[in-house]
Amino acid sequence: MHVIDSRKTPFTFDSVERGAGLAAALKLSRADIIATVAASNLRGRGGAGFPTATKWNLAAAARVKNEGDHKYVVCNADEGEPGTFKDRVLLSDYAELVFEGMTIAARAIGAPRGIVYLRGEYLYLRPHLETVLRHRREAGLLGSDIGGIAGFVFDIEIRMGSGAYVCGEETALIESLEGQRGEPRNRPPFPVDTGFLGQPTVVNNVETLAAVTAIFANGPDAFRLLGSAKSAGFKLFSVSGDCTAPGVYEFPLGITVRHLLEQVGGQDAKAVQVGGASGVCLPAAQFSRRIAFEDVGTGGSIIVFGPHRDMLAVARNFMEFFVEESCGQCTPCRIGNVKILEGIERLERGECSTAYLKELRALGETMQLASKCGLGQSSPNAFLSIMDHFQDEVLGRTPSLAGGER
Amino acid sequence: MLVSQQQRIQEDIRAMVDKHGRSRSSLLPVLQEIQARWSSVPDFAMQVVADELGLHPAEVYGVVSFYSFLDHGPRGRFVVRLCRTISCELACKSRIARQLENELGIAFGQTTPDGRFSLEWANCLGLCDQGPALLVNDRVWTRVTPDQVHAIIEDCRKVFGAHAAQPAHASGA
Ligand SMILES: Cc1cc2nc3c(=O)[nH]c(=O)nc-3n(C[C@H](O)[C@H](O)[C@H](O)COP(=O)(O)O)c2cc1C
Ligand code: SF4
Ligand code: FES
Numbered sequence: 001m002h003v004i005d006s007r008k009t010p011f012t013f014d015s016v017e018r019g020a021g022l023a024a025a026l027k028l029s030r031a032d033i034i035a036t037v038a039a040s041n042l043r044g045r046g047g048a049g050f051p052t053a054t055k056w057n058l059a060a061a062a063r064v065k066n067e068g069d070h071k072y073v074v075c076n077a078d079e080g081e082p083g084t085f086k087d088r089v090l091l092s093d094y095a096e097l098v099f100e101g102m103t104i105a106a107r108a109i110g111a112p113r114g115i116v117y118l119r120g121e122y123l124y125l126r127p128h129l130e131t132v133l134r135h136r137r138e139a140g141l142l143g144s145d146i147g148g149i150a151g152f153v154f155d156i157e158i159r160m161g162s163g164a165y166v167c168g169e170e171t172a173l174i175e176s177l178e179g180q181r182g183e184p185r186n187r188p189p190f191p192v193d194t195g196f197l198g199q200p201t202v203v204n205n206v207e208t209l210a211a212v213t214a215i216f217a218n219g220p221d222a223f224r225l226l227g228s229a230k231s232a233g234f235k236l237f238s239v240s241g242d243c244t245a246p247g248v249y250e251f252p253l254g255i256t257v258r259h260l261l262e263q264v265g266g267q268d269a270k271a272v273q274v275g276g277a278s279g280v281c282l283p284a285a286q287f288s289r290r291i292a293f294e295d296v297g298t299g300g301s302i303i304v305f306g307p308h309r310d311m312l313a314v315a316r317n318f319m320e321f322f323v324e325e326s327c328g329q330c331t332p333c334r335i336g337n338v339k340i341l342e343g344i345e346r347l348e349r350g351e352c353s354t355a356y357l358k359e360l361r362a363l364g365e366t367m368q369l370a371s372k373c374g375l376g377q378s379s380p381n382a383f384l385s386i387m388d389h390f391q392d393e394v395l396g397r398t399p400s401l402a403g404g405e406r
Numbered sequence: 407m408l409v410s411q412q413q414r415i416q417e418d419i420r421a422m423v424d425k426h427g428r429s430r431s432s433l434l435p436v437l438q439e440i441q442a443r444w445s446s447v448p449d450f451a452m453q454v455v456a457d458e459l460g461l462h463p464a465e466v467y468g469v470v471s472f473y474s475f476l477d478h479g480p481r482g483r484f485v486v487r488l489c490r491t492i493s494c495e496l497a498c499k500s501r502i503a504r505q506l507e508n509e510l511g512i513a514f515g516q517t518t519p520d521g522r523f524s525l526e527w528a529n530c531l532g533l534c535d536q537g538p539a540l541l542v543n544d545r546v547w548t549r550v551t552p553d554q555v556h557a558i559i560e561d562c563r564k565v566f567g568a569h570a571a572q573p574a575h576a577s578g579a
Contacts (some may be wrong), residue, residue: 004548006535082491082530120438120475121531123544160438162473165529179433181472197431238534240493246535277492303493303534317492321529327472 006089008247008264012214012234013094019141021213022100025107026147033108034060037212040220041232046076046168046205047275047299048374049231052212055202058192059109062200071111072201073102074177074191075209077118078161078168081276082321083301086236086248087206091118091125094210095132099156101209103146104216105202106154114156115196117173120163129158165325169373170203172327183329184373205299207236228254231292235300239264241273242306257296258287266304271311271389276301277318278378281311283389311390312397315383316344322379333376336367340383350397357395361387416454418443423458433459433469437476445485446477474528482517484562486510487528487541494530494537502538505555523562 025033038053064070075098079087090098102114118126133156136142146152159177161167167176171185174196195201211233215223223233231253237260240246244265251260257274261267273281274291275298282289282296289295305314319341328334343360346352364380371377387394422439426432436455440447447470456463470476488494488503507513510523517524533539536548540558547558 004536079532080530083493083534084530085532085534088532119532120473121528121541124546159435161475162434162438163475163528164473176434177431179430179469181469183472240534240537241496248535273492303496305496309496313495314492317490317495321491324529 006085006238006247007093008239008245009249009251011094011236011250012218013090013097013210016097016214016217018096019100021097021216022103022141022147024216025104026149026152030060030108030110033104036216036220037108040215040223042208042211042215042223043231043293044205045207045211045235045299047081047278047297049293049297052204052208055192055204056105056108058190059111059200059202062193064200065198069197069199070113071109071199072196073105073109073111073114074170074173074196074201074203075102075114075116075206076168076170076173076203077116077122077206078165078173079119079122079206080165080168080325081278081299081301082318083238083240083273083276083303084299085238085240086300088122088125089248090206090210090236091122091129095129096136097210097213098206099132099136099142101204101212102156103141103154104212105204105209107152109200109202111202112153112155114154115177116156116158117161117167117177118158119161119168123160126158126160133158164327165321166327166373166375169375172373173203174201181327183327184375186372207300226252228290228292228294230294237291237300237302239266239302239304241302241304242266242269242309243304251291254290254292256288256290257282260291260302261287261304264302264304266306268307269304270307270309271305271314271386273303273305273314273382274298274301275381276303277321277382278374280381281314281385281389285389310393311386312344312347312394315386315394316341316348318382319344319379322375326375326379330370330372330376332367332370333372333379336363336371336376337379339363340380344383347394348397352395354395357387357391412450415444415451419451419454420458423455428459430459430461433461433466434473437466437470441476445481445483446479448478448480452478480517480521482522482524484522484542484565485524485526486559487526487531488514489529489531489533489537489539490527491530491534493534494539497537499538501552502540502550502555505552506559509555509559523559 034056042052043049142155144153164182166172167182169184172182176182191201227233234250235253237249274296322337326333364384367380422436426435440451452466456466514525531539538550539548
């Protein structure tokens with residue numbers, strides 16, 4: 001294979017002894033496992049930043065629907081957000097830590113079955129993951145009476161996605177696991193109550209689960225004392241675009257955009273997209289902002305735009321992505337993304353009035369409010385923030401400028 | 407299609423269903439295996455899957471049509487998927503696209519007349535620090551330059567010569 005090592009800084013995960021996190025967790029009662037996660041202040045690494053302990057508590061308290069049913073732990077390895085590749089590195093090099101995290105979650109909520117939902121684009125990782133799972137079964141770390149605890153049964157199965165970004169949304173992911181089209185469900189009910197096959201299900205990002213293992217191995221304080229008050233811990237960042245050293249970095253949350261750019265060789269950037277296609281575009285004037293859930297939140301995608309980039313072409317690429325990936329279930333998202341893309345084409349031709357641009361902005365804001373799932377709620381973000389900061393660059397284009405640098 | 411061929415495909419699909427289980431949640435793994443074996447999920451296969459899992463064929467079609475890695479119509483033995491998302495665009499994916507079209511003699515969305523290659527766009531492949539990136543089936547190529555495109559295609563042709571599996575649609579399934 002031709003994948004070059006993407007790691008650019010040492011990861012905290014390097015310092016985690018394999019097996020130490022799970023061993024530490026299995027010494028605790030279920031309630032104390034969740035209390036430890038709560039003490040770390042860990043928030044989900046998939047993007048939304050939901051407190052992990054709260055999610056586990058809800059699933060632990062939820063009841064299965066009928067006798068004989070059971071709960072599930074799902075690892076979200078769909079990693080489809082443009083500019084995100086840190087889960088790929090975790091699954092390649094730290095798969096044990098991810099599986100340990102799933103086993104700890106299973107113990108905490110009482111789930112005998114775990115599923116890794118791996119995106120179809122990562123099929124080449126599957127043989128390695130199956131090998132790690134087989135070794136864990138042979139070592140008694142999966143199966144029955146795990147860690148010598150009578151009755152603690154847990155095993156993990158890998159299921160593949162088939163090329164649909166929306167299946168990373170947790171309810172669409174569950175639909176997909178159930179053999180349906182990957183169309184998001186109405187929430188509530190939430191997966192912690194009504195998830196896979198209607199049973200209580202914890203869905204966590206790959207990195208969240210690996211972080212859980214690190215927290216048990218190194219202690220919750222070591223984690224909580226990094227980062228900011230509302231965004232504890234270290235986090236992996238996938239950095240790409242116009243910088244000298246793209247790759248996966250580990251930084252504490254709360255780092256400023258400027259500081260991050262200095263580390264990756266992107267000091268001359270004109271703009272940075274934080275959070276992938278569904279995130280926001282920050283101009284240089286805002287590089288002192290912090291990457292943290294209380295300021296600019298993200299699942300870790302950082303895309304750097306150099307001084308010569310045409311921001312309208314950037315907006316176009318993002319909107320083409322959303323037009324393609326919208327599941328089409330609800331109108332604001334199905335129609336809205338197409339309308340915004342048409343507006344961008346108008347801007348490219350230099351035929352967009354300020355009044356029309358205002359209408360497009362209003363449409364984007366409606367989509368944020370009225371769309372059914374996070375895809376449509378966030379798909380206008382990039383367009384809106386680019387129009388906020390680069391309006392003078394996109395208005396009044398003449399034919400020689402149309403299409404910009406593309 | 408010959409009856410014996412139909413029977414063989416039917417038996418193969420039954421074996422897949424036996425392996426994955428006869429529940430609705432087995433539908434995707436079964437379809438993925440069919441796609442991997444025959445490069446698409448032809449009508450006849452959808453009918454067999456529907457019968458085996460007790461679903462209406464339209465349900466099966468609804469699922470196949472939703473996922474971009476499942477194809478109803480014929481696809482090549484090798485599906486070349488070039489990432490068109492932002493970081494690969496910044497890394498000049500359009501030159502790779504042009505050269506792929508030149509080498510294969512087809513446009514994106516098409517299959518070569520010999521049924522060997524299909525050319526498709528993909529969205530972000532999770533290799534954004536190493537763009538332009540592409541997948542050939544499940545194999546990854548990164549930091550592709552226009553002059554490497556020919557060698558990538560030749561590489562596939564060699565594999566093709568080594569074990570030339572017949573796609574199901576080549577026999578009219
Ligand atoms: C359109 C869309 C795509 C998503 N894709 C992913 C994904 O690829 N991986 C992921 O972990 N979360 C993704 N999420 C977030 C999940 O819905 C969910 O919040 C997350 O898996 C929860 O895990 P965490 O609490 O550990 O972050 C996506 C959400 C939306 C709306
Ligand atoms: S917002 Fe978009 S992706 Fe989400 S349910 Fe509506 S149409 Fe589907
Ligand atoms: S943008 Fe091409 S691999 Fe992510």
